Amino acid sequence: MKNSISLFSSYRFTHIILMLVVLALIPLTSQAEKREFDLSIEDTRIVLVGKRDFHTFAFNGQVPAPLIHVMEGDDVTVNVTNMTTLPHTIHWHGMLQRGTWQSDGVPHATQHAIEPGDTFTYKFKAEPAGTMWYHCHVNVNEHVTMRGMWGPLIVEPKNPLPIEKTVTKDYILMLSDWVSSWANKPGEGGIPGDVFDYYTINAKSFPETQPIRVKKGDVIRLRLIGAGDHVHAIHTHGHISQIAFKDGFPLDKPIKGDTVLIGPGERYDVILNMDNPGLWMIHDHVDTHTTNGDKPDGGIMTTIEYEEVGIDHPFYVWKDKKFVPDFYYEESLKKDLGMHNSKVFKGEPIEE
Amino acid sequence: MKNSISLFSSYRFTHIILMLVVLALIPLTSQAEKREFDLSIEDTRIVLVGKRDFHTFAFNGQVPAPLIHVMEGDDVTVNVTNMTTLPHTIHWHGMLQRGTWQSDGVPHATQHAIEPGDTFTYKFKAEPAGTMWYHCHVNVNEHVTMRGMWGPLIVEPKNPLPIEKTVTKDYILMLSDWVSSWANKPGEGGIPGDVFDYYTINAKSFPETQPIRVKKGDVIRLRLIGAGDHVHAIHTHGHISQIAFKDGFPLDKPIKGDTVLIGPGERYDVILNMDNPGLWMIHDHVDTHTTNGDKPDGGIMTTIEYEEVGIDHPFYVWKDKKFVPDFYYEESLKKDLGMHNSKVFKGEPIEE
Amino acid sequence: MKNSISLFSSYRFTHIILMLVVLALIPLTSQAEKREFDLSIEDTRIVLVGKRDFHTFAFNGQVPAPLIHVMEGDDVTVNVTNMTTLPHTIHWHGMLQRGTWQSDGVPHATQHAIEPGDTFTYKFKAEPAGTMWYHCHVNVNEHVTMRGMWGPLIVEPKNPLPIEKTVTKDYILMLSDWVSSWANKPGEGGIPGDVFDYYTINAKSFPETQPIRVKKGDVIRLRLIGAGDHVHAIHTHGHISQIAFKDGFPLDKPIKGDTVLIGPGERYDVILNMDNPGLWMIHDHVDTHTTNGDKPDGGIMTTIEYEEVGIDHPFYVWKDKKFVPDFYYEESLKKDLGMHNSKVFKGEPIEE
Ligand SMILES: [Cu+2]
Ligand SMILES: [Cu+2]
């Protein structure tokens, strides 16, 4: 009898395990959705700050490019149409492209560059999860550095880490450097001796960046993306920066600090507990990256605003500022998965 | 009987635990001292090396600024009087400022900048422990990068790590970069195209830096602070660099190496066992940071001198050098907690 | 009886342990070979790319210098003869030089520089294991930055890590930056305001670098060495970069990413599983480091070529390229330990 019970319970146990395994597998298969997006590349005038405009080759006419937000394992198709007068590609930075190397987007290595007027279709599986990005891979010293050919690609993990699950607000900060002497000379620029003189978060310099609005108890995730040519040192005041992910991959354990050094191509996801109401700076500690041209108090700077303290302080530079949401794609990130254009980043078409 | 004994011993055990808890809590409460310091900001001429002088806005007339050395949890008050002709603030870099955001020292965000002749009082709790620093937050591209407005803020931990307890000698190295064309044009500088041409440890370039004097068996702690505008790669010869802290926070486990990459705003505490008598270089491996103007053999360089080998070697550049102690605040760090001015760093007042 | 058996087995156990200990010690003593090498320093013309030549002070007339490949614990002797008209030394970067500080190769600190025509002998134990390098320590802003005075020093570990044992192909990538205006002015250069305009892997710019040829199942090790003056961000497409070693020391656990930030003097060993047949880029993500002078598509770039996909693709820039093996010392690394000159890196002697 004992044996038969034991056998029975053993059978039941095996059964339960099997069911759990099956359940665990379901998301991996059933959720692998097919997603198809269209991107155009357009000659577009954007404004970094004040009167400092720039001729870009902008994906869907905006810088940063549209947010592409998909689930790990999704089958992604992107049709890219080049409406400019120069060749381009898209490299999906961080995607492993297993079995799809010809969708890696490198001219002279994985494809012929997309000529003006042509359309090219990229197909790949969204793998691995994490903070990724996409950018042109033609003449990167010009197209990536100062023609705004970059945007965020966020791949949601099937199994998020505990620390990720605590996040209440999610922000994307793409960091760039610009050489204004090439602003309106498309097809030129990015040469030795260039004098970099503008620095931006999501293509805007302070004071035309936007605050990060929180309340006590929020947990924010800053997805830093090194989209430009320089190293940046992102310093957040008043809170502990927990550096949790590098290039989309979780670190073994978050590294604590207050300043995050990030180089071109790198991404760091920093998670901070909003436990300290106040007005706090986030800025590049490379001092010269907080200037606009030859003027101080610009560049890569923004603030965290707690609703508990408000913004109505006589000394606060942004006390009368009009708040523009979604500047960090924080609203788009809450929407359904897919591709999200944003009016916030839309420039002016440039007619030939 | 057994039960009563058991109960008794259980009672005693609980009692002992409670006592231990109480004992553990005592330092956290009883040692939270109130500490009040005065700082002035003064137009001051310092010399980086040779005849290369610089007009600075120096805290208490010295660069680096006075060492502020306090215990974790201390209540700190600093009265800052601006005796220059330009506005300034002090940001206490790394301090969490819990509940005291208006002491964070950021103009246009947490206060009006301190106008010439005015005094502003900062009040905050020294939290967290570690290698911190303080600096002006007005026009940082000029004031921090090349007007010497920075100093060390060391917060002793209540519960030091085992590796910290092994340290026998403690050194502060603040790294900076300078543009000599602005040397005597206060209120100007820090613009695109600037040519950096001087690099310093604690505001001195080699050969006017000082050696680190040790004997076999010492364990030294180098508190590297990125106070300037560039990334530095600090290479120590002949010893294993154990990178133990980033921005004041202990790393999960020290990272071993021989070269420490440090960006603006960052701090790394490197601990090295002095087990190898000799004369050894510590220098920036960014080669161009070991020049003074257009001359080689300068900048961010110093040596470790073991008493076992002495300095009387015919080839040794510093064999006749006059040793100036406390150049790394190593003597001040041994004194009682508080603020420590240092004659070593004192410049010349500049009269209008 | 029981006791005696027990005693006997205890004796046998102790005996076995002792034997194991003895066996474990044998390699540490018996394999510590004496190795002696000769190096000369020669005025040598090399070509970075196209017609861009450079006057170097090359070890054995080649840049990079010969591969020195030894076993941990070996006793190394190197006789260095200076055949140029300027003084030099060799610093063995990463070697602890325990008890041999006068072989550390620093002018004015551990020796008089080696004058033209003179020979100096360095003697040291190869310790610790890992990816090390050697370079001149005189006027490093010129000699190291742009006179090619550097080469790899690989110290094999006596007890390799499990991850190291999986490696099937081993590559050395030394990264440098050059200022062409000094190309043919030996004894000058490396001053503030210098415009860097060439960037190289093993002293060659794309497209004159060489592909990394693999097949599925290979595990490659990229030994990145920051030999120049700038920070580089080495991005590998299509694979997970496992950063396993810093400065020769194993990290506690490899860090995953796709972009490795490396500063001057640093080394990172990156291990990648070749599980994804295709043609893949490896390049510096500092965009301006992928130019040659004022031309795009150059600098620090190369590819991984899988034999499974071949190179005969119409879009592939290197489909007709003549393959030169050992460009990454990958062949030399398979040979017996010792010093390996390489024809690949040999320049032209410059006669006075
Ligand atoms: Cu890329
Ligand atoms: Cu700050």
Ligand SMILES: [Cu+2]
């Ligand atoms: Cu060195």
